[in-house]
Amino acid sequence: MSDDDELASLGRALGTLAPPPRLRQAIRNRVAATPQAGPRTAPWWALAAAAILAAVVYVALTPMKSADAPALLVTPNPIDFGDVRWSEDVEREVVIENRSSRPVTLRDPSFDCSCFTLAVPPLVLRLEAGHNVTIRIALRSRLAKLGPLEKSMILRSDDPVAPRLDVPIRAHVLPLEPPR
Amino acid sequence: MDSAEAVRRARTGDRDAFDTLYERYGRAVYLHVVGLIGDRVEAEDVLQTAFLRAWTHLPRLRREERFAPWLFRIATNAARDALGRLRERPRPLHAEDDVVGPDPAPIPDLEAGLASLDGLTPETRSLLLLRAVLGWSAEETAAVLGTTASTIRRKTARALEHLRARAAARIPHV
Numbered sequence: 001m002s003d004d005d006e007l008a009s010l011g012r013a014l015g016t017l018a019p020p021p022r023l024r025q026a027i028r029n030r031v032a033a034t035p036q037a038g039p040r041t042a043p044w045w046a047l048a049a050a051a052i053l054a055a056v057v058y059v060a061l062t063p064m065k066s067a068d069a070p071a072l073l074v075t076p077n078p079i080d081f082g083d084v085r086w087s088e089d090v091e092r093e094v095v096i097e098n099r100s101s102r103p104v105t106l107r108d109p110s111f112d113c114s115c116f117t118l119a120v121p122p123l124v125l126r127l128e129a130g131h132n133v134t135i136r137i138a139l140r141s142r143l144a145k146l147g148p149l150e151k152s153m154i155l156r157s158d159d160p161v162a163p164r165l166d167v168p169i170r171a172h173v174l175p176l177e178p179p180r
Numbered sequence: 181m182d183s184a185e186a187v188r189r190a191r192t193g194d195r196d197a198f199d200t201l202y203e204r205y206g207r208a209v210y211l212h213v214v215g216l217i218g219d220r221v222e223a224e225d226v227l228q229t230a231f232l233r234a235w236t237h238l239p240r241l242r243r244e245e246r247f248a249p250w251l252f253r254i255a256t257n258a259a260r261d262a263l264g265r266l267r268e269r270p271r272p273l274h275a276e277d278d279v280v281g282p283d284p285a286p287i288p289d290l291e292a293g294l295a296s297l298d299g300l301t302p303e304t305r306s307l308l309l310l311r312a313v314l315g316w317s318a319e320e321t322a323a324v325l326g327t328t329a330s331t332i333r334r335k336t337a338r339a340l341e342h343l344r345a346r347a348a349a350r351i352p353h354v
Contacts, residue, residue, distance in 0.1 A: 006340050011312040013293030017220075019210040019227055027202055027228055031195055031235045039239045 070162035071100035072127075072155060079153065081139050081171035086146060090139045091119050094167075096155070097132035105158045109135070113151040115143035116169060137169070144173050187244035190235070198235055205248060206231070208324070209255045211313055215297075215306030216259040219266060226262050230255035252324045296343060304339045307332055 042050075075095045084090050098104045106125045109118060119136035127133060137153065149172065155165040181189075181200055189197035209230060213223040233254050241250055297305045307325060310316045311332075318332040325332070 003337055003340050006343075007308075007312045007336070008315075010293060010296070010308070010343075011315060013289045013296075014309065014313050016290050017211060017214065017294075017309070017313055018207050019224060023224055023227060024199070024202060024206065027206075027231050028195070028199055030228065030232050031198055034232060034236060036193060036239050037236050 068161060069099070070165060071098055071102070071104045071159040072106075072157060072162070072165055073097045073099050074153075074155065074165065074167045078168035078170055079137065081149075081169070083172050083174055084139060084141050085174050086141050086144075086176050088141050090141070090171075091136050092139075093134055093136055094153075095132050095134050096127070098127040098129055100159070101129050103128050106133075107156045109137075110154045110156075111151060111169070112154070113144065113149070115140050115149070116151065116153070139171055141171075141173050144171070146173050146175055148172050183247060184244045187238070187241070187247045191238045191241065191244070198238075201234075201247070201251075202231060205251055208310060208314060208316075209251060211309040212252060212306045212324075213255055213259045214294075215304075215309045216256065216302040217263050217266060218298075218302070218305070219262075222262050222266060223259075226255065226258045229258045229261075233258065248324045249326050253326070296346070299346065300339055300342065304335055307335060308339050311336060 073096070075097070079092055079094055081090055081092060096106065104127050106127055108124065111117070117138050117140065119138040125133055149170065151169045153167045153169055155167060157163060157165070181197065183201065183204060186197045186200045186204070190201060206227065210223055210227050213226045213230070214220055217223060217226065230251065234251050237254075241247060297308065300308065303325075307321050310321050310324075311318070318329040318336065322329045322332045
């Protein structure tokens with residue numbers, strides 16, 4: 001006999017096993033006389049802990065928008081050109097973002113080395129709150145000395161907190177390879 | 181009205197909806213409790229206690245689809261409480277002379293069937309009753325008892341093997 005047959009046989013023997021009908025009425029009566037509990041609420045200390053945690057997370061995750069923070073964020077910072085063979089012209093993309101809650105007007109970035117130029121037309125730009133712009137900076141290594149190069153890009157704007165922002169630029173200019 | 185709807189209504193105090201839930205699950209919970217405590221009279225008390233607790237705390241049940249396992253867990257806890265009381269006067273699964281109060285009249289097949297389950301663990305008796313009497317599948321049984329279908333199948337097979345071995349031992353050798 002299979003397990004299913006055996007279960008069915010046992011089921012037939014126990015088929016009348018059921019709670020007596022009077023129980024249903026008894027339970028109805030007791031339910032009618034019993035109020036339900038309210039929905040579960042967390043204990044006060046759990047609510048307090050949750051509120052503190054939420055405040056900490058909010059502060060940690062909210063972008064800095066205070067009046068003391070510079071409006072402009074430059075990425076990457078520093079701007080690194082890495083190894084550049086002398087006479088090569090190399091470009092890097094730089095993103096300027098306005099993190100403040102007000103518009104900022106940018107002026108052309110300038111450099112403290114003539115070896116760097118802006119690879120796009122001159123830039124005077126009004127950058128809305130939360131917006132960003134991508135610029136391209138070119139390194140003309142013929143105008144640089146061999147060896148490590150540590151210069152800056154100077155970014156001017158009408159940001160009252162940081163009207164001038166100096167962003168470091170790095171490169172390492174290598175000598176030309178001798179002809180083989 | 182499906183079970184989820186009945187739970188939703190009962191949660192807001194609808195006693196008729198709760199009665200529907202009793203109609204749907206009352207016998208299954210009773211069988212579960214009979215299996216756990218092995219005493220049909222005590223099982224009636226436990227059944228009442230379990231449903232009353234379920235009614236009281238129903239507003240705290242967040243997911244209505246979890247009603248059945250939640251109810252069975254309440255019944256299991258109520259049965260454990262009852263077992264604690266019963267330990268002082270242990271009784272076998274089938275009715276005997278040590279009966280106090282209006283015990284149900286013995287029915288020969290039923291008594292023999294219940295007696296055959298003596299020797300199994302309470303949990304095994306419970307799942308065997310649900311599967312044999314209600315014809316529940318391993319999956320249905322597992323869902324309310326909070327375990328897996330494969331565990332239910334394995335325990336069912338082992339229990340039936342045990343019952344077969346006992347039945348064989350009773351047959352006199354010629």
